[in-house]
Amino acid sequence: MQQFCHLYWQHPVVVSLEITEMKDLEFPAVTICNLNRQMKNQDSDYSHGGNTGTPLLISERKQLYSCQNGTIKNAKGNEKKLDILMKYYEMNETERRSFGMNTSMFMKNCSFNGKYCTDSRLSYFTDFRFGNCITFNKQKLGIKPLRTSETGFGSGLKFDSHADQGHYQAIQHTVGFKLIIHNPMEIPSPEEDGVFINPGFEVFVSLKQIVNIRLPAPFKDDCMNYASESNGFKNKKECIRKCIQSKSYEKCGCIDQSLGVMNHLKQCDFRNVSESCCLDEVLDNMTLHGNICNCPLPCFSVSYNEKLSEALLVSRESGGFRDFMRPFIKNNYVKLNVFYSSLERRIYQQHPKFEESEFLSYIGNELSLWLGMSLMIVCEIFERLMLLLKSIIR
Numbered sequence: 001m002q003q004f005c006h007l008y009w010q011h012p013v014v015v016s017l018e019i020t021e022m023k024d025l026e027f028p029a030v031t032i033c034n035l036n037r038q039m040k041n042q043d044s045d046y047s048h049g050g051n052t053g054t055p056l057l058i059s060e061r062k063q064l065y066s067c068q069n070g071t072i073k074n075a076k077g078n079e080k081k082l083d084i085l086m087k088y089y090e091m092n093e094t095e096r097r098s099f100g101m102n103t104s105m106f107m108k109n110c111s112f113n114g115k116y117c118t119d120s121r122l123s124y125f126t127d128f129r130f131g132n133c134i135t136f137n138k139q140k141l142g143i144k145p146l147r148t149s150e151t152g153f154g155s156g157l158k159f160d161s162h163a164d165q166g167h168y169q170a171i172q173h174t175v176g177f178k179l180i181i182h183n184p185m186e187i188p189s190p191e192e193d194g195v196f197i198n199p200g201f202e203v204f205v206s207l208k209q210i211v212n213i214r215l216p217a218p219f220k221d222d223c224m225n226y227a228s229e230s231n232g233f234k235n236k237k238e239c240i241r242k243c244i245q246s247k248s249y250e251k252c253g254c255i256d257q258s259l260g261v262m263n264h265l266k267q268c269d270f271r272n273v274s275e276s277c278c279l280d281e282v283l284d285n286m287t288l289h290g291n292i293c294n295c296p297l298p299c300f301s302v303s304y305n306e307k308l309s310e311a312l313l314v315s316r317e318s319g320g321f322r323d324f325m326r327p328f329i330k331n332n333y334v335k336l337n338v339f340y341s342s343l344e345r346r347i348y349q350q351h352p353k354f355e356e357s358e359f360l361s362y363i364g365n366e367l368s369l370w371l372g373m374s375l376m377i378v379c380e381i382f383e384r385l386m387l388l389l390k391s392i393i394r
Helices: 002-008 079-089 093-099 236-252 273-288 319-332 356-393
Strands: 013-021 029-034 066-068 071-073 108-112 122-127 131-136 157-162 177-182 195-197 201-213 300-303 307-312 333-352
Touching: 029 157, 066 273, 093 122, 093 131, 177 201, 177 333, 236 273, 319 333
Parallel strands: 201 333
Antiparallel strands: 013 333, 029 131, 029 177, 066 071, 108 157, 122 131, 157 333, 177 195, 201 300, 201 307
């Protein structure tokens, strides 16, 4: 009984797998961003404004310099690049959008299941790392996400994109796009999620929907329903960002402006050695001590098990014009095809290994057994006493 109680209080779970062939499935949201956040020929002498975005300098500024014993190392030759980045961070979102790549180039010839994409299905936002981004099929107020009953190449979402490599900044070392496939109800995070797409190819992205349902406390995952919680976190990533900001402000007296949260607090100047190195120290300590942020997994999540394949794009023109277009297409154009390979849905759901009724039933059985045995012993003792008394009387 002691072993069973100990096991029960560990709150073990079992995971069930349900595979269902659906008549139709909700199509995911598809977000694409150009790797060039700012046009090369744009004037970089602009006014300063507020900031919103996602984590950037955690990785990017460390490519320009590193902090050792409170001093900056390997910064020679990168001062100009850091200055360009700082000016970009100090823009407000409207300014960043106007200086970024034209979103009309992101989804040319866009169609879904053979029908042209409507503007109501497109959403726009700006990311610190990747500049202007566009999302297809994001859930909006009064507009439900699209569904599809078609599978395979030829169905789903198709569109062309243009990288416009001639307008890339010198600080940008790669050319192409960031593609994120996500739940229409979720806010995309290009910094942490997605895959890189090279220009010069037609890319095929096949999907299979996977649903994960987890259990909250006291079970091990201790998941959080971010959609309904009143703590202000929209998802796990935002929870982590706010945790980093809190630790940074506590230690450094300022925050990392690129994280895009808690901007009412004083923002660090990344060109200031002590402040920048302090932010690095905070991140190093958090990494060293493991996950010190209370940001559990979501109780409900949807993924799509993306599988990518690609084929080389060639010009359809003939003669010398084809030779002229070949390098232009190779360096700039990409054709994207996003579709379900099947309408199969896989649901992984956690269940308690022991229900409360099982626990109470086990306890009841144990008590019944011991009470039954105790009653038998009492009756036996009573019988022996009667026999002894009878013997004494005789």
